[in-house]
Amino acid sequence: MSSLDPVLLEILGNKFASVTEEMCLTLQRTGRTLYVKETADFACALAGLDGRFFAYPRSIGVSGFVGLECLPAIEAVIATQGALEPGDVILTNDPYRSTGLATHLPDLHMIEPYFHDGEIVAYGWCFVHCSDVGGRVASSISPVNTEIFQEGLRIPPVKLMRRGEMSPEVKLFLDANSRTPEANMGDIRAMLASLATGRRRVAQMLGQHGASELTAAQEALMSYAAGKAEAVLRQMPEGRYSFADYLDDDAASRLPVRVAVTIEIKDGKVHLDFTGTDPQVATAMNIPSCGRPHAWLTLRMLALVQTLDRSAPLNAGLLRPLSITTPLGSLVNPEEPAATGVRHAAAIRVNDILNGAFGIALPDVLPAAASGTVIPIVMSEPKPTGGRMVQVIEPLIGGTGARRGHDGVDGRDSGISNLANNPVETVEAELGVEVLHYALRADSGGAGQWRGGCGMELSFRVLTDGSHVLGRGMERLLFRPWGQAGGQPGQPGSLVINEGHPRERRLGKIDVLEVQAGDIVTFRTPGAGGWGDPMQRAPEAVLADVEAGFVTAERARRDYGVALTDGRIDTEATAALRSAAGTSTGTVFGPERDTWDGVFAPALMDRLNAALLALPLSRRQSRRREIFETVLADLPTNFPRSPVSDTQREAAARRLETCLNTI
Template sequence: MKTIDPVTLAVIQNGLQQVCNEMDMAFVRAAFSPVIAEGLDRSDGIYHRSTGELIAQGELGLPIFVGTMQFSTRAVIDRAKTVDDGDIFILNDPYLGGTHLMDVKFVKPFFYKGELFAWLSNTGHWPDTGGMVPGGFSAKATEVEQEGLRLPPVKLFKKGVIDDEILSIILSNIRIADQRIGDIRAQAAALEIGERRLTALLERYGADTVEQAIGLLKQGASQQMRAKIATIPDGEYRSTTIVDSDGVIDAPLEINLIIRKHGEELEFDLSESSPPCRGPMNSVIATTKSAIYLAIKHIFPEVPINAGTFEPLNIPVPANTFLDAKYPRPVSGCAAEVSQRIAEAVFLALAEALPDRLFAAPAGTSGNLAIGGSDPETGNSFVMYIVTGGGYGGSAELDGISNGCSTIGIAKTPPIEILEQRFPVLFKEFSIAEGSAGAGRQRGGFGVRYAVALRRGEARASFVMDHGRVGPPGILGGDPGQPNRIEIFQSGRKVIPLHLSKDQDIEMHAGDVIRVQTPGGGGYGPRSDRSSLLIQRDKQYGYGESSSLDPFGDDVKKQHAAE
């Protein structure tokens, strides 16, 4: 076989990446739901025809899906009895390489000249998949059936034609079903775009050349990751992070991590973590592994991403812990929250070994909030789901970013103007949470403070967040950031959730308000080492320092009194 020259290899690598990027953009532009169209909670990729291994993934997709879509694609490969051109499988089963039920996967075989060449897969966060609460983020579920409709791999499209019977089963079991068809069509269209673009790439370079390039790119990514790992001194590195509670039992869950570094490989031992929990903060193994993948990619971002990137990472299954969820354990918080505690554990464990590459803990919560009800003005049902940003941790050279997206992805809060247009809500406040950052030589970034009111009718609110018990820790002497904080105002009465960051089925009437402050990032290095120029700059901008005071402040209390 002809050897591929470096220039051609680089062009094919970028070509595969561009195929995925175009799928991402097509999905966003065609999607109906604001969480996809504006919040960007989705991802697209190309996967190996027989192993399901990652070949390429869009730069605009959520990193947490990097690993999980490998496992879900493999589940389709293992269970597909027949595969035809134009088929699209749908699945969201968490135990078959998934995350939570709202992350719905489409998996499509890609044929070139009559032969199966690869699989095209994508994930989109649907605003609702049924279950006991609108939006799917049940804080008190004790079994997965309470969280929504669970789909094994089934053909939603057969030879390019949608199966109306399967579609009717899906739509009969979810809320605002009439709006989901727009997301379904968008998700399928993104894969069709991928088909056309990948076909063009194969036509230009030939299937054999592209196949060879894929193998070389995998080998190269593995070699680069091994070279990066080799810079870490051999030894054991430990850390502990906590999840506030499981939503059912008001007690923290521990993630105890031991990283063993030897030569050019890393082993991640999570076996000493808390046992399986009753509530929805269990993590399926695909999400647990993907959280470690994305954490290492954060540390070594220059390594290209494909299956080879993960080869030097050994992750034994942490059996009998809440990080290896088995049916019927509830899992709605695994991808959005638990995965971020796992990534945080990796960052903290390696901070002293790689002080120039690591950073203090980021906010580490997606801030999942869902409000669902019926709008009396239009007569239509609605489910509003939003995520929110928080502070990033300080690093060796820079303060943390304020209102950055979560550790696991690029998903962001949809513009509040669009939310107010689409749903009967009013945002009374949306601002930077000054004073929420952890102090340090380089301080953390600031979280976000917002207040959302129901304008009319009645609704139910549910939220699954984290870092409400303790704030994101600093490193190398830095202070922690402020923790997450939620307050609910019902008819002038203030309620603080028992579990601090998790609750469900909160009755909302017109005028009721939910106020949230997301965590600030941890500080890097002792606050006494901070430059006087940086201190002066913060004072000039009115940022202030992290403190133990009520994060909502006296001015907000006065506003509540006035309301």
Template sequence: MTTVNTDPITREIVNNALLSIADTMAMTVVRTARSAVVKDGMDFSTALFTADGQQVAQGLTLPAHLGSMAPVLEGIRRRFGNDINPEDIFACNDPYEGGSHLPDIFVFKPIFMDNEVIAWTCAIGHQTDIGGRVAGGVVCDNTEIYQEGLLIPPTKLYDAGKLNEAVWWILEKNVRLPEKVLGDVRALLSAVRLGERDFRALVADYGKETITAYMYEILDTTERLARASVAKLPQGEWEFTDYVDHDGIDFRPIAIKVKVRLKGDTVHMDFTGTSPQSKGSINPNLHYTRSQCFATIKCLLDAQIQSNSGFFRIFDIFAPEGSFVNPLHPAPLAARGLSGFRICHAIFGALAQAMPERIPAAWGGGEVGLSFTGYTPQRKAWVHLDLINDGPGGGGPHLDGADGLSSPVNNMSIIPVEVAEAEHPIIVQKYELVPDTEGAGKYRGGLAIRRQYQVLVDDTVFQLRSDRTEFAAWGVQGGLPGVMTESRLNPDGENRKLIGKTLMTLKKDDIFRITQASGGGYGDPFDRDPDAVLRDVIEEKMTATRVKDVYGVVINVAKRIVDHDATDSLRKAKRGQGLRPAHSHQ
């Protein structure tokens, strides 16, 4: 390769151009996708790679995909070797070939110039259905991956520009919603082709050797910046264990134990002591586990440090084979999303011991996933996936946890109620904050969120994936935990309490209500600013009774003011008696 003299100014221009290409690919997916999961929920990602498969730029999409795209490309390059040609497009969804879980279909396109690969484009999208025994593909009670849907190994979807019709037909015949699924795959295809066009335009401006040289320099620069940033963090070793309630089959807690060691410029994470892989479908594979490790540390570093393979080099991650965070084939993986959140919680819990001034309390029930599925009288399938990703946030060192904001490692959107009701036979009767549910603290956690659905047709297959029904979102520095998740069937009638992982058939007019776990609090609730407490009471986020018990703040409700003398006396008395703030939630 010709030696290229590089400079930092041009490197930043090229870097921003590559990021712009990845973001434009993402916008292409949003504008052309068919399903609400992709175009509204934003459950997809786009990226660019070097010729040898290193991720150099990711679009502004899902952190959870950080660690999965490069392993899939590695599997494709390993499987096809020299049989990679111009206008080939590859597809894969096999978690044991580098993927994430079966609903995530990865599409890669090589970019050729002068008879050699110079880069790759990638787009991944979560499909509304991927076949399997239960529509939607994210049910918790599968016991092996073969029950979860169609497995696509590294495959040529296009061979030298010609569609592999056999693969297309197999996909079409194995999913319940072929129009949406094939439409979303076409959106991914459009994205990788558009990415190739824009990349070629960049090469035309600077030349192949120059762009190639800058891509590798971007990776090396990211590594240097990331290592320098990590070296400034507190040095040492900290452990934390958080828990998944159970897998819906064996009703035993699943421990996620992590030891985080910051040594010099390297991040070491060791999951020894984590529970064995579960029978049910909530196992996260190793690549997904690594994605969560990357995402948590990224939250602590300068925002200018890029999410690419240079950043990944600073990690040394060990997850025992056969453990919950590194399961062995044919372990099921479909509902692994909630487990990814808990991995992040465990890592943040360890880091909170090292950096309490920077780490917030645990966020609440954003790991909830629901599916309502069935058939119309005309025998046409319908599937509504509601991947609930609205937090709520945990209280932080300087501010309250956000009410209804996505977790720091998610970056997805909520599917609008109007879209859900227009496309499916359901009504969303409630979507509301629940008063008096925050994790109390000097800075409180976000309020629990309640949703209530009415089913409009018989024989609706309903799947619930939730957690935090037994282990609340934890607080930091004396902050209290949040409330736990609760689900009810027909709350105004039989009022049946559901377990966190449920698969059942609903009849017409059944009502399902879920109250998500709230975020934990940060700091002693008796140190909370009384005026902040008053605002919450005025905004009906808390009641005067609760704030008196939990925060020691006395509110004159009629005048909408704080009784400061009574508050000072009450707090002094509670502290003098050595009382912890009450933790009574309605």
């Protein structure tokens, strides 16, 4: 531990945090696009000489990137372009060449060294999600991209700024590889302004406290956070806890994608082992962790520590008690050039499985599954003067899972970020859409003694011919957000075009959906899982949900056994309904997952993935597809949405066993 006075350390910690928050406010107020001004898809932080964040804002911007590392990108620039000087700023968006600092190409990351008396004393960092960096589709992200080269301009760590002057060559490349160069450059200049804000504020702190105290405080703050995390872990029961969940599919086939983890808690430490997770997919859902304890794989632990000890500072020290195993070539540690554009869909499922595994250890603390999706709904429309406008309509999400003693939060889920919604007025002013309905989705939250949070419903009319809608990250259309302790799963999501009209179309995941003026597009996000037996929910709470529009009277009767007459509880009918109902316990995945597991049992899936990862990378996906085609051959085409007979299930399981013996 540091010899710094504890009071001074507390003061410096708060000052550092305030610097990062002012950097974020500068970025948001000077940003150009809705991604920055409204959605807040950005972040800022201060990194120490080891490249890890010792100060991070709590309440503005993306909350999940505390565990990112800047040092590999810094070292890459020094190795190829020489030492860093005052006024230099590093730019990168390449997941592989930045060793996981960037995680998909639209995220532009900048790093500026902060100097004092000729020596670097800290680094300022920021990132922004850009509207478009080229690639196959507008906004650069598509779930069906098969390699990173389709996803846009790759920027290895380079000096965007040299001694305070922007590199004209780098700017030319940026402008030439975007459908929205002016908007991008507006956000880039806002990033530079945020870094300048950090530089000035750190300089003021140096004048007040001196370089030695500030550099000592960086390590002391992270050591303090690490001690807090270890103390929390020591309160948890030691042991090994496993959990698995699925992405609906890989966006190129109907085959679900498995994500699995085993956590081991021992002596104030935790190890996360993702063995059993599927091999990397040939689409864009891979998480480029580069084998490190990456932010996308560790966020749930940060949330758990800060839930159980709210005095813990938010910095990378919280992750020091954590180690990780991520099999090379798996979904959570893909090999280049795997596509990564929709990595957040897999990251959300990682959040879910960590929630499930830690929930075995702490069943009264951890919640049921959240809605399990974040859908940045993007509109691309032609401009009258040529080219296309690309903007996000809404970063559509669902609710949070219920936990013992608390209902889930409706329509909000900060599980992986603090993204805000865009005001309808702003959306309609900047895009050719008319928002018809934007509200919570009734009956979507899983029933329980404590109810899961409701999902969202967004319906808009397209006003411009030749427009394109992209809804990347669509998930939980098949496998529902699971309930806990007998709570029921949330309802799955959906996408409908022209609902109730002769031209109605019900769709699954989309790549680029072409729409015309007059088309009505309706997205519905999943609700979250409930906690506890629904028949134990207070009838008065059910009535309040009906009055608020969260639950319909019909579902109050069916799911909660609460009968309502003329807006009041019918006590006798409610007692009769509840006495006839069964008892619900344990984790409730829903019928689709139960049907799937009946054929693809967890132990068999562990064996399958171990065998596939032993194959050469070029053979894994094709062999996996062959095996699933063989196993599913005699099952209904809509499996697992429809149940199968015992005979069908047993025959399919035997075919899987045979395949496993011949890999």
